[in-house]
Amino acid sequence: MVHQGSCHCGRVTFEVEGALTAALSCNCSICSKKAALLWALPKQQVRFQSGLGDLGRYTFNRHVIAHRFCTTCGIHTHGEDAGETAEPNVYINIRCLEGVDLGAIPLQHFDGRSF
Structure with missing residues (x-):
């Protein structure tokens, strides 16, 4: 299935x-503050149609995840593996996807605070 997504202003x-x-659902300091619900996918399953130049980048702690957000509206659309990995993943914020019933999606809790 193909899901469409965007930031709030539609630039990304x-x-x-x-x-x-x-x-x-990660409990690290940044994910808990922005209330992101993440879907991990191989990078080749995500295609950006617009706004790559409008994305900001933020890393912290071990700098292994690049947290990406629209520089116009500030919405966190996704994260990306920033470290050296064989197959980089993208972590889509499912709150940015159109037509997803968030209540129907099972959540797996991840203890990001322990890292």
């Missing part, structure tokens, strides 16, 4: 291909 748009069967 993307589509994601895959079955959204669960989302990750």
Whole structure:
């Protein structure tokens, strides 16, 4: 299935291909403050249609995840593996996807505070 997504102002748009069967709820300091629910996918399953130049980048702690956000409206659309990995992942904030019933998506809790 293909899901369409965007930031609040619409400058950053993307589509994601895959079955959204669960989302990750991380309790690290940044994820808990922005209330992101994340869907981890291989990078090749995410296609940005507009706004790559409008994305800001923030890293902290070990700098292994680049937290990406629209520099116009501030919405966190996704994160990306920033470290050296064989297959980089993208972590889509499912709150930015169109037509997703958030209550129907099972959540897996991740203890990011321990890292």
